[in-house]
Amino acid sequence: MSKQFDVIVIGGGPGGYIAAIRAAQLGKNVACVDEWKNAKGGPAPGGTCTNVGCIPSKALLQSSEHFEQANHHFADHGITVKGVAMDVAKMVARKDKVVTQNNDGILYLFKKNKVSFHHGRASFVKAVEAGYEIKVTGAADETLVGQQIIVATGSNARALPGAPFDEEHILSNDGALRMGAVPKKLGLIGSGVIGLEMGSVWRRLGAEVTILEALPIFLGAVDEQIAKEARKAFDKQGLKVELGVKVGDIKTSKKGVSVAWTNAKGEAQTLEVDKLIVSIGRVPNTIGLNAEAVGLQLDERGAIVVDADCKTNLPGVWAVGDVVRGPMLAHKAEEEGVAVAERIAGQHGHVNFNTVPWVIYTNPEIAWVGRTEQQLKADGVAYKAGTFPFLANGRARALGDTTGMVKFLADAKTDEILGVHIVGPMASELISEAVVAMEFKASAEDIARICHAHPSLSEATKEAALAVDKRTLNF
Numbered sequence: 001m002s003k004q005f006d007v008i009v010i011g012g013g014p015g016g017y018i019a020a021i022r023a024a025q026l027g028k029n030v031a032c033v034d035e036w037k038n039a040k041g042g043p044a045p046g047g048t049c050t051n052v053g054c055i056p057s058k059a060l061l062q063s064s065e066h067f068e069q070a071n072h073h074f075a076d077h078g079i080t081v082k083g084v085a086m087d088v089a090k091m092v093a094r095k096d097k098v099v100t101q102n103n104d105g106i107l108y109l110f111k112k113n114k115v116s117f118h119h120g121r122a123s124f125v126k127a128v129e130a131g132y133e134i135k136v137t138g139a140a141d142e143t144l145v146g147q148q149i150i151v152a153t154g155s156n157a158r159a160l161p162g163a164p165f166d167e168e169h170i171l172s173n174d175g176a177l178r179m180g181a182v183p184k185k186l187g188l189i190g191s192g193v194i195g196l197e198m199g200s201v202w203r204r205l206g207a208e209v210t211i212l213e214a215l216p217i218f219l220g221a222v223d224e225q226i227a228k229e230a231r232k233a234f235d236k237q238g239l240k241v242e243l244g245v246k247v248g249d250i251k252t253s254k255k256g257v258s259v260a261w262t263n264a265k266g267e268a269q270t271l272e273v274d275k276l277i278v279s280i281g282r283v284p285n286t287i288g289l290n291a292e293a294v295g296l297q298l299d300e301r302g303a304i305v306v307d308a309d310c311k312t313n314l315p316g317v318w319a320v321g322d323v324v325r326g327p328m329l330a331h332k333a334e335e336e337g338v339a340v341a342e343r344i345a346g347q348h349g350h351v352n353f354n355t356v357p358w359v360i361y362t363n364p365e366i367a368w369v370g371r372t373e374q375q376l377k378a379d380g381v382a383y384k385a386g387t388f389p390f391l392a393n394g395r396a397r398a399l400g401d402t403t404g405m406v407k408f409l410a411d412a413k414t415d416e417i418l419g420v421h422i423v424g425p426m427a428s429e430l431i432s433e434a435v436v437a438m439e440f441k442a443s444a445e446d447i448a449r450i451c452h453a454h455p456s457l458s459e460a461t462k463e464a465a466l467a468v469d470k471r472t473l474n475f
């Protein structure tokens with residue numbers, strides 16, 4: 001007899017594990033199947049985010065930032081440090097520990113919420129009267145039946161044609177997070193989120209970093225003024241970014257990697273590096289899902305086709321996160337997971353795609369929500385802009401971190417906030433206020449009239465809101 005569940009969640013990343021917990025909270029009998037293995041072959045739920053993405057990258061960004069501070073900025077505070085050295089193996093081991101704590105946390109949450117966890121790969125077998133038969137191949141092979149299925153199988157790194165990942169010389173996000181030593185020369189293809197974060201980590205630790213980017217503009221999705229400010233800071237740090245490049249042949253040898261490329265002027269160039277990280281986006285992952293067995297519809301990119309409610313073409317089958325349309329962000333996946341669980345339970349789950357924040361955890365951090373100035377122009381929306389530099393913020397001066405600004409974009413007529421863009425210290429935390437404001441359809445004046453703690457970086461947010469009405473108090 002196969003085990004019967006109300007809901008089977010395939011994939012234990014942020015989309016899947018959160019969906020499983022929420023469905024269980026709502027009284028459903030839930031199973032979650034995830035195949036990720038830790039170094040000992042045991043379960044490591046949490047998906048890309050926990051194992052080779054958001055969490056480990058933030059651990060390395062923190063370690064490398066401490067190193068950078070000790071080497072270059074402690075002296076400003078009167079602190080003399082001698083013999084600063086980096087033990088890369090220890091840094092990576094610490095990162096691995098942080099990952100394990102998160103894996104274990106998810107297993108604990110499954111127990112607490114009575115989610116039945118199955119370690120293995122799930123694939124569709126067939127539709128049956130009671131739902132769908134799902135085969136689990138793992139430590140113990142078994143067959144489960146779920147009345148409702150939530151597919152949350154995530155995404156995989158996209159490789160360049162002719163240059164498959166070997167994780168030795170040509171690295172994906174996975175290899176980029178577990179280099180055993182600092183490469184003397186590091187190349188990256190793609191100056192997106194991963195390119196900038198990983199480039200920052202290894203540059204801080206001493207690598208000579210070159211990033212080759214196909215687009216002629218830097219961070220095309222970011223507000224232009226903010227991207228320009230960030231670029232200035234990265235240039236100063238020595239993070240070399242070449243724009244408008246065309247990458248040609250990539251050859252690996254014992255010595256490293258050789259990348260043939262053409263610059264924006266059309267001149268042929270060669271980049272010789274010890275390691276090459278390819279960070280040119282990700283592709284939805286449906287490998288081994290056996291989608292065709294049940295007729296689950298995929299689009300030309302291999303993503304599962306869903307409607308606005310994450311419903312697929314099959315009754316009772318839903319899909320969330322990186323495997324469907326929309327930004328490949330852990331928090332977007334989580335929101336979809338919660339909404340689907342609530343819909344299954346007869347509630348009205350909702351995701352507001354207009355208020356999904358974005359964060360790039362470089363130094364300075366870059367964070368935004370809503371539309372950019374260039375998008376508003378393209379959409380023909382009349383808007384007012386207000387900016388406030390961290391240079392004029394007391395807390396930022398005290399921290400010794402005055403790079404960047406907060407920028408508000410509000411409707412010219414109604415003053416409703418249409419976008420908030422931040423480059424600077426703790427942008428990742430500051431952006432939450434803007435997300436809340438936009439969820440509640442606040443005006444720039446609403447934020448300008450709210451009492452913000454002094455001294456705090458959040459005062460820059462208030463001042464940028466005041467700037468929309470041209471009445472900053474401290475600038």
Ligand code: NAI
Nearest residue numbers: 190191192193194195212213214215279280281282328359
């Ligand atoms: P991305 O989409 O952020 O950036 C890819 C970059 O590669 C783009 O700038 C693109 O123009 C460039 N590119 C594409 N093909 C190229 C080629 N042939 N030659 C040179 N450049 C090329 O993708 P990335 O950085 O790989 O990240 C993957 C996903 O992971 C993203 O969706 C991102 O949102 C997510 N992620 C999110 C993080 C966060 O929220 N902080 C951290 C890391 C990843």
